[in-house]
Amino acid sequence: MKKYLLTSIKLTAVLLVLLAVLYPLFLSAVGKLARGNGNGETINVNGKIVGYANIGQKFTQDKYFWSRPSAVDYNAAGSAGSNKGPTNPDYLRAVQDRIDTFLVHNPGIKKEDIPAELVTASGSGLDPDLSPAGAKIQVKRIAAARHISEDKINTLVDEQTVRPLLGMFGPAKVNVLKLNVALDEIK
Template sequence: MKTHIIPAIRLTLVLLVILSVIYPLVVAGVGRLAPGGGKGETVTVNGKVVGYTLVGQKFTEDRYFNSRPSAVEYNAAGSAGSNKGPSNPDYLKTVQVRIDTFLVHNPGIRKEDIPTELVTASGSGLDPDLSPVAAKIQVARIAKTRGISADRLTKLVDAQTTGPLIGLLGPSTVNVLKLNVALDALK
């Protein structure tokens, strides 16, 4: 029995030190090398922090590109999806309300042309990005509201589009916060 307990206690102590001390320090050290020093990358306008690039923000005014809906009202402390399946009547009702609202604010767009991400929340409820298609479908509304040409807004979306990681991994995305900050900076 002693031959099994002593090695088990030693292994437990070694793993306790590795997993409770060394590993967290290594992860924190690597985090310091990331943009924002591990505290998240902020977006600053006129010396004031207006948001974080990795957390979705709520933009609902017609003069801005709308964000992806959030199941947690953009509360980063409560990151979660709705946990409702695609056949849940409450979920379907919520999505239909989002579709109807989008169509009211974007006349001329057909229901079947609305990208899914504009009417459904992401798994975290905090997705900060849209696809270029979801951003561009909003261009006509913003052009009309702001009096800016649709071509200029489309070029702005293209300039704010980030391609896949190393050209292969993941889709092209547009960070909504950065896009709206760039939109406000247009003269």
């Protein structure tokens, strides 16, 4: 046993250097070459950081595209889903409330046209994206709030839509933060 223990101690020390020191240091050096220098990619407007490209933000004003509901209120100091089970009655009441709120802010929209993603919380609480349908259902409200034509905003959504990977794999999506930054730039 003693023989094994001595070997174990030495081996652990060597592997710590290899795996916990050299490996991450090498990767942080590689990270300097990536966008955002390995610190995470940020989005700047007029030289000011308005957010991280991959981290969703809370939007509640009528003139912006809203993000999905979040269990952590879009504070990326943490991250979590609601962990509500599909048949939980309290949860279903909360979803009903979100539907009602959405209908109040979006007059003229029919309930059966609301995509479920707009009334359900994401897994991370930081989902940066919407599906194209989730964005387009909000166009009418934003057009009214900004006095811009719906066509113009619809075109913007189309421009900002990211197609599935190689056009073949996965869903299409729109980054809400980038969309709202572009929205502010429309005159």
